[in-house]
Amino acid sequence: MKIYLDDERQTPQGWVRTYWPDEVIELLQAGGVEEVSLDHDLGDDQRGTGYDVILWIEEAVALHDFCPPVIHVHSANASAVEKMRAGVRSIRQLAQKHRQDHELKR
Template sequence: MEPINLFVDDLRDCPVGFTLARNFEQAIEILRMNTIDILTLDHDLGEDEHGKELPNGYDLVKYFCEHGLRVNRIYLHTDNPVGRNNMYETLLAAQRRGFIASDIEIYHYPITENKYSGTSDLV
């Protein structure tokens, strides 16, 4: 199976060459069913109809680490500085403790330009 690149974001346009997951559940399914080269994460992944925050990128990072999932590179494209730092530090700590592979490259910055056209179904 050819590796894919995964872009996890509820609003931004999906960059060319990436598969899109708009929420936590979609991301987990894609991560489990595919070989991933690049994973790029947003922190804030929206709210439900009652205004309650949905599982976010930090929740996805925790799941990733708890289940020892594998990708080659992780980039954090979120504009949320606290969320970015939490995800980054959790990933590094998981590597140090052996929960995820030590050769996964983890970057505190985006690999793609953040674009938002206002069309949430744009892929």
């Protein structure tokens, strides 16, 4: 499954549309998500932003050996994009470290 989080843009063909971070997180918890594409600004910061999904994935990888999907960022908010990309880099590093640790234990 491919998940597209956005409040305004048209959903690409083959992607599942979500509007809020909690929807994305619920799908991630259910499993089977191969890719996510995240917008940052979703129209109601009280309900969350795309960055909240990044934070959830990062914590799940660090604490629960969660295997992260491929993560794309498609926000027009330049400063948020940088923050989100930094989170994606951290997720990749954590996931790589977990893979290496598991290989060493074998």
